[in-house]
Amino acid sequence: MKVGNQRTRRILIGIAALVVVLGRVEAQPVQAAGRVHGMAVRSSFGPTVENKGRPPVPAPEGMVWIPGGEFSMGAADPLGSDANAVGMNATTDSRPIHRVYVDSFFMDKTEVTNRQFAQFVKATGYVTVAERAPLAEDFPGAPPEALVAGSLVFSSPAEPVPLDNALRWWSYVKGANWRHPSGPKSSIAGKDSFPVVHVAYEDARAFAKWAGKRLPTEAEWEFAARGGLAGKAYPWGNDFRLQGKYLANTHQGHFPDHDSAADRRGGTGPVAQYPANGYGLYDMAGNVWEWTSDWYRADYYAELASAGQVARNPHGPAASLDPAEPNQPKRVHRGGSFLCTPQYCSRYMVGTRGKGEVSTGTNHLGFRLVKSGR
Numbered sequence: 001m002k003v004g005n006q007r008t009r010r011i012l013i014g015i016a017a018l019v020v021v022l023g024r025v026e027a028q029p030v031q032a033a034g035r036v037h038g039m040a041v042r043s044s045f046g047p048t049v050e051n052k053g054r055p056p057v058p059a060p061e062g063m064v065w066i067p068g069g070e071f072s073m074g075a076a077d078p079l080g081s082d083a084n085a086v087g088m089n090a091t092t093d094s095r096p097i098h099r100v101y102v103d104s105f106f107m108d109k110t111e112v113t114n115r116q117f118a119q120f121v122k123a124t125g126y127v128t129v130a131e132r133a134p135l136a137e138d139f140p141g142a143p144p145e146a147l148v149a150g151s152l153v154f155s156s157p158a159e160p161v162p163l164d165n166a167l168r169w170w171s172y173v174k175g176a177n178w179r180h181p182s183g184p185k186s187s188i189a190g191k192d193s194f195p196v197v198h199v200a201y202e203d204a205r206a207f208a209k210w211a212g213k214r215l216p217t218e219a220e221w222e223f224a225a226r227g228g229l230a231g232k233a234y235p236w237g238n239d240f241r242l243q244g245k246y247l248a249n250t251h252q253g254h255f256p257d258h259d260s261a262a263d264r265r266g267g268t269g270p271v272a273q274y275p276a277n278g279y280g281l282y283d284m285a286g287n288v289w290e291w292t293s294d295w296y297r298a299d300y301y302a303e304l305a306s307a308g309q310v311a312r313n314p315h316g317p318a319a320s321l322d323p324a325e326p327n328q329p330k331r332v333h334r335g336g337s338f339l340c341t342p343q344y345c346s347r348y349m350v351g352t353r354g355k356g357e358v359s360t361g362t363n364h365l366g367f368r369l370v371k372s373g374r
Contacts, residue, residue, distance in 0.1 A: 044072075044096075044097050045072040045076075045097060045230050045231025046071075046072045046099060046230065046231075047230050048069065048070070048071040048072075048226065048228055048229065048230040049069050049070045049071070050067045050068070050069040050228060051067045051068045051069045051103075051104055052067075053067070053104060055104070055106075055373060056373065056374065059106055060106060060371060062108055062109055062110070063106040063107060063108055063109065063371065064106065064107060064109055064279055064280040064281060065104070065106060065279075065373070066104060066105050066106065066107050066220070066223065066224045066279055066370075066373070067104050068101075068102045068103045068104035068105065068223065068373070069101065069102070069223070070099060070100070070101045070310060071099070071100060071222075071223055071226065071230065072097050072098070072099055072100075072230060072231060073097065073098055073099070073100040073219060073222050073223075073301075073351065074094050074095055074096060074097035074098060074301060074351045075091050075094035075095060075097075075349060075351035075352045075353075076231065076233055076349070076351060091346070091347070091352045091353070092298070093298040093299075093300075093301065093353050094301065094351055094352045094353050095301060096301055096302060096305045097305075097351075098301060098304050098305040098311065099309075099310045099311070100219050100223070100304070100310065100311045100312075100314060101310050101311070101312045101313065102217070102219050102220050102223050102313055103313055103372070103373065103374070104373035104374075105216075105220060105370045105371060105372055105373045106370060106371040106372075106373060107216065107220075107224050107279075107281060107368065107369075107370045107371075108213075108368040108369050108370070109272070109276070109280060109281060109282055110195075110271035110272050110281075110282045110283060110368065111195035111196075111271055111283060111287065111288060111290060111366045111367065111368045112195065112196050112204075112207065112366060112367055112368060112369065113192060113193055113194060113195060113196060113271060114178070114188045114191055114192050114193075114194050114195075114196050115192035115193065116196070117178060117196040117199075117207065118192075120206075120207050120210050120211070123210070124206075124210060126203075126206055126207075126210075128177055128178055128198065128199060128200065128203045128361070129200035129202060129203055129359055129360075129361065130149060130150065130151035130176065130177040130178065130198045130199075130200070130361050131149050131177045131178075132149055133147050133148060133149045134147045134148075134149075135147075148174045148175075149174070149175070149177070150172055150173050150174040150175055150176050150177075151172070151173065151176040151177055151198045151360075151361050151362065151363070152170055152171070152172055152173070152176075152360065152361075152362040152363070153170070153171060153172075153173040153176050153181075153182055153183060153362070153363050154169055154170055154256075154339060154362070154363060154364060155169060155170075155171060156169065156256055156257050156258065156259070157169055157256060157257045158257065159257055160254060160257050161256070161257065163255075163256075163343075163344060168256070169256040170362075176198060176363065177198050178196050178197060178198045178199060178361075181197055181198060181268075181363045182363065191270075193270040193271055193272075194268055194269070194270055194271070195268060195271055195283075195287060195288045195366040196366055197268065197288055197361065197362065197363045197364065197365055197366050198361040198362065198363060198365070199291070199361045199365065199366060199367060200358065200359050200360055200361045201291055201331050201356075201358040201359070202358070202359070203361065204291045204367040207367075207369075208369050211369060212371070213369035213370060213371050214293065214369060214370060214371070214372075215291055215292055215293040215367065215369060215370070216292055216293065216368075216369070216370040217292060217293055217294055217313070217314065217315050217316065218292045218293075218294040218314075218316060218332045218334065218353070219311070219313070219314050220292075220370060221290070221292050221334045221335075222334070222350065222351065224279055224281055224284070225277065225281070225284040225285075225334070225335070225350045226277075226278075226350055227277030227278030227279045227281065227284075228278040228279065229278060232350065233349050233350065233351075234247070234248070234285055234348070234349065234350055235277040235278075235281070235284040235285055235350050236275065236277060246262065246263035246264070246274070247274050247275060247285075248263070248274055248283070248285040248286030248287070248336075248348060249263055249265040249268070249269050249273070249274070249283070249286040249287040249338050250263060250285075250286040250336065250337075250338060250339075250340045250341060250348050251338060251339050251340060251341040251343075252341070254343070255339075255341045255343040255344045256339075256344070259338075265287075265338060266338075267338055268287060268288055268338055268363070268364070269287060269338070271283055271287070274286075283335070284335055284350070285335055285336055285348040285349075285350065286335070286336055286337060286338060286340060286348050287335075287337060287338055288335075288337050288338070288364050288365055288366040289333040289334070289335055289336065289337050289354055289356070289362075289364060289365045289366070290333065290334050290335045290365075290366060290367050290368055291331060291333060291356070291365070291366075291367040292316075292331065292332045292333070292334055293315070293316070293331070294314075294315065294316025294317075294331060294332045295316045295317050295318070295319055295320040295329070295330070295331060295332075296316075296320050296321075296322055296330040296331055296332045296353075296355040296356075297316075297317040297319075297320065297321045297322075298321070298322060298323055299321075300316065300317050303317070316332065322355060325357075328357045329357070329358050330355045330356055330357055330358065331355070331356060331358055332353055332354065332355060333353070333354030333355060333356050333365065334353065334354060335347075335348070335354075336348030336349075336352075336354075337364035337365070338364060339364055
């Protein structure tokens with residue numbers, strides 16, 4: 001097998017939007033009910049209790065103050081169009097809902113953009129993982145000509161296809177990287193305000209160090225994404241659209257062969273094109289996935305809930321374990337992307353989780369950063 005296919009098969013299991021279903025979701029105890037995107041919802045959320053302290057200093061440029069506090073973390077349990085084998089029934093790792101406390105912090109208003117990443121590369125000479133040729137020792141037996149730099153790219157099939165094999169719409173493309181998101185003939189010219197993509201975890205960490213910031217923990221990310229709301233399905237509430245208007249860049253039409261772009265976007269779009277949430281954060285659902293600092297474990301929420309107390313500033317498990325691919329270290333992704341749809345991926349919902357192999361970037365994965373508020 002060529003290295004491209006090796007990498008693709010290894011990566012696909014880790015892409016949050018393409019999760020293998022391990023079993024049907026068990027519903028949480030019912031404490032509240034409502035409707036989400038035309039779906040019945042059952043949940044066990046408590047109130048969000050924000051800290052009262054004021055920011056110690058003015059917010060750094062491009063960042064907003066997140067007060068921190070105590071909240072219920074995890075995914076609601078929708079019943080309806082998202083409750084399918086590749087939608088909310090694949091999000092058992094986002095349950096049980098449990099109480100968490102996080103300290104205050106500052107967070108980037110938007111995902112890191114191409115313009116910002118280009119400034120970093122110009123200042124440091126940094127070369128991303130996708131721009132480096134794979135090492136022969138990582139792919140024993142691969143022919144030398146197959147060890148080429150590249151990354152994973154989504155491409156719409158020409159016609160409807162079964163959803164049983166993600167290789168129908170994902171491929172490893174030689175020369176794909178942050179400068180060339182769809183391959184060597186593509187460009188980010190005129191896309192300074194688009195989120196940078198094809199960034200592996202170490203790329204995001206390198207940028208964070210240069211910027212004097214850090215990646216958010218998963219708990220920080222979710223507290224911020226909720227914008228002060230408790231138990232809502234989206235960063236803005238329970239209605240996917242308001243007055244007929246889309247509030248995030250997601251997939252409409254038939255997945256994966258046709259995106260109608262009813263939300264005005266086909267593929268990634270510029271940051272901050274939709275309304276901000278209650279904390280002034282843009283694109284906390286859709287557009288591109290975002291790295292967090294936590295290792296991924298499918299059973300981590302159950303571990304926190306079993307402690308029977310509020311988890312204070314959790315930083316994730318000590319090591320990664322994905323039952324679907326136990327030998328690949330993965331970090332948590334959050335927020336969903338332009339590919340999320342009830343037909344295949346419901347993870348634009350604010351409490352849901354994604355996961356990604358740490359050395360891998362794709363054309364629907366970026367990041368944003370935080371800074372401690374103390």
